[in-house]
Amino acid sequence: MTGVELPLFPLAAVLFPGGTLDLRIFEPRYLDLVRDCARQDRAFGVCLILAGTEAGAGAVPAAIGTLARIVDFHTLPDGLLGIRVRGGGRFHIGATRVRDNGLVLGDARLWPDEPTLPVPPEYGLLATLLERLLERIGGEMARVARRCYDDASWVGFRLAEQLPFTPGEQQQLLQLTDPLERLAWLTRELPRFQDG
Template sequence: MPEAGAPLPLLPLQAVLVPGAGLDLRIFERRYLDMVRDCGRSGSGFGVCLILEGSETGAAATPAAFGTEALIEDFGSTPDGLLSLRVRGRRRFHVLRTRVRDNGLLVADVEWREDAAGSPRLRPEHALLAELLRRILLQVAGEHAEPAPLLFESAAWVGWRLAELLPLEMRQRQALLQDDDPHARLQRLLEAIAAEG
């Protein structure tokens, strides 16, 4: 059974953050500056959810029911004086209920989601996806340059890296995020690639 956690502040975005992926953010609204300050003091993260209705600024947006905890890796300021953050996706969660604080910050009670089978090995029918990921990483390198060979045998890791790096529509990435089965995620990816071909 997934564990329930303490209330999690949410940052609804026009983006889907998956576990292990990096994301650059610019923060300027007071409610989110306060959230970042609190996260920095406590060493905790915040939730990133895809916006279903509304926008990233102004009134609280309606977030998707599944999101990913974001941990702050680095921060600085932009040339125009805004706070810049580099965050990394950690754990997936399911929103049970939300409330809006006086400052407009959306806070959720969540249950943490884990892959149904832990971190199973890649199945033979998905070996092509591991090879595709190797080729993509050779081209983009960056933060994933030369990963440990054993990672390419992990169904969860291969699926999340492809979900991060492939040019998917937001609804496709969100569907992958909501799936607890790493093999089902890989199958969805295989079908999406075949449909494009």
């Protein structure tokens, strides 16, 4: 696990590896973060907020988060900056410090990528469910290569972000390091979302 200093963007949402998030940027500390990351072509860290709020005083971020790389900029209808980020690898934050502008920096240990494992037959229903769900939603994810549905990590992360789990449950799924354990967790919880 490699160490790196990361600017952190605590959110009331979880970003998963390979997923995307649209963010509305208006606080000076985050405008600075976006400017610096865009200029240096570097990622920042997205962490779930454990205490506090997204705007204003510093929030307490979860220790495990996801690298975020900016993939698009746009102006929102209200004139503010909008960005789209894509999730990369995961990391664990050790010590944190706060800059004068309120931006939190963390000493991060980068986690290795999960092994690429095929979706076992007993979890095949999850891949089928995900494919139907993404077809219904449309957009970029609906056009992914067929081989993605054979990747246990990809299927697990996409279901974790698409099903209506609480942010705390999504954080649990992010923190699991075994893609098959994540699929087992999803299988156990799936009955909650079936029509009664």
